[in-house]
Amino acid sequence: MRILVIEDEVKIASAIKRGLALHGHAVDTVHDADTGYSYAVDPDYDLIILDRMLPGSIDGTELCQKIRDEGVHTPVLMLTARGTIGDKVEGLNSGADDYLVKPFSFDELTARVRALLRRPKATTGTILKTGTLELDPVGYTVTRNGTAIKLSHKEFQVLEYLMHHAGQIIPKETLIAHVWNEEADVLPNTVEVYIGYLRAKIDRPFADEKPLIHTARGFGYRLGEK
Numbered sequence: 001m002r003i004l005v006i007e008d009e010v011k012i013a014s015a016i017k018r019g020l021a022l023h024g025h026a027v028d029t030v031h032d033a034d035t036g037y038s039y040a041v042d043p044d045y046d047l048i049i050l051d052r053m054l055p056g057s058i059d060g061t062e063l064c065q066k067i068r069d070e071g072v073h074t075p076v077l078m079l080t081a082r083g084t085i086g087d088k089v090e091g092l093n094s095g096a097d098d099y100l101v102k103p104f105s106f107d108e109l110t111a112r113v114r115a116l117l118r119r120p121k122a123t124t125g126t127i128l129k130t131g132t133l134e135l136d137p138v139g140y141t142v143t144r145n146g147t148a149i150k151l152s153h154k155e156f157q158v159l160e161y162l163m164h165h166a167g168q169i170i171p172k173e174t175l176i177a178h179v180w181n182e183e184a185d186v187l188p189n190t191v192e193v194y195i196g197y198l199r200a201k202i203d204r205p206f207a208d209e210k211p212l213i214h215t216a217r218g219f220g221y222r223l224g225e226k
Contacts, residue, residue, distance in 0.1 A: 001024075001025050001026070001046040001047065001117050001160070001161065001164075001178060002025070002026045002027075002028070002044055002045050002046050002047075002177060002178040002179070003020055003025050003026070003027045003028075003045065003046065003047045003048070003049060003113070004027075004028050004029075004030070004036075004039050004040060004042075004045045004047070004048045004049070005017060005020075005027060005028070005029045005030075005048075005049045006029075006030055006031075006033070006036035006039070006040070006048065006049070006050045006051060006054065006060070006063070007029065007031065007049070007050075007051040007079065008031045008032060008051060008053070008054050008055055009051075010031060013029040013031065014029070015106075016029075016049065016109070017029050019106050019109075019110070020110070020113065021181075023110055023113075024137075024140070024153065024156060024157050024160065025113075025157075026157075026178065026179055026180055026181045027181065028181065031055075032054055032055045032056040033054040033055065033056030033057065033058045033059060033060065033062075033063050034056040034057055034058075035056075036050070036054065036056075036063060037058070037063050037066060037067065040063065040067050040072065040074070041067060041070060041072055043072075043074075044174070044177035044178060045074050046074070046075075046117060046178060047074065047075050047076075047077065047113060047116055047117055048074050048075070048076045048077070049076075049077045049079060049113075050063065050064060050076050050077065050078050050079065050096070051078075051079050051080065052078055052079065052080035052082060052087075052091060053080065053081070053082075060078060060080070060091075061078075061090060061091055061094040061096075062094070064076055064078065064091075064094040064095045064096050065094045065095055067095070068094070068095035075097045075098075075116040075117070076095065076096045076097050076098075077096070077097065077098045077099075077100060077109075077112055077113065077116060078091045078094075078096040078098070078099045078100070079100050079101075079102060079104070080099070080100075080101060080102060081101070081102045082101075097116055098112050098115075098116060100112060114137065128160065128163040128164065128166075129163075130163055130166045130212060130223055130224055130225075131209070131210065131212055131224070131225045132144050132145040132206075132209055133163070133202060133212055135156075135159060135160055135163050137160055140156065142156065142159065142202070144202055144206055144209065145206065145209060147205075147206075149201050149202055150201075151198075151201065152197075154179070154194060155194060155197050155198055155201070157179045158175060158179055158191075158194050158195070158198065159198055159202070159223075161175060161178050161179055162175075162213075162221065162223040163223060165223075166223050166224050167222065167223075167224045168222065169216045169219050169220050169221070169222045170220045170221055170222065171219060171220035172188040172191040172192075172220055172221075173188070174220070175191050175220075175221075176188070176190075176191060195213060195215075195221055198213060199211075199213050210225045210226065211226075212224065212225065214226065
């Protein structure tokens, strides 16, 4: 999943980015409210982690309210050192989906990130399922019909995104935007390569099962049973 971190303390932003990257996320960081706003309106983000106190013409609550007023529905996790009930209420009323007080444990941050990214209609608990294919985003395991499938880090990220959007046609550009970091120089052919890797691991070894990865020529890829 692609996550935007808007945090003025560079060391904190960098630490969050490193930690979330280890959990399979593509993370972009910015350090002021005005730049953060210009990024936050990008529909390619799956989650925004937003510091409440930011330099710039607006603060974090105003930024959150502004993007909500413009129809941006990306989940927002607000970070702040201000932890009174009134502060939390104000943050949530501005449009934030969750509120985490500094200092926080990284385990709690990742748990809240997982909760906000979870798509109930595509999950049973935390497990993503499409046909006989199952992916556990917490345990980092993939199985098909009970057989374990070993994937590389990037293969896992691509498959996770496709499973979150099972049944939908996903353009190559969308996969690049959500799976690779903004600074990565990724070509559409790179996506084709990773789709080929996934087909070789989740479709070809299971000849008795229906293929799950389908190409919509000129449009992108769809995960699901026909």
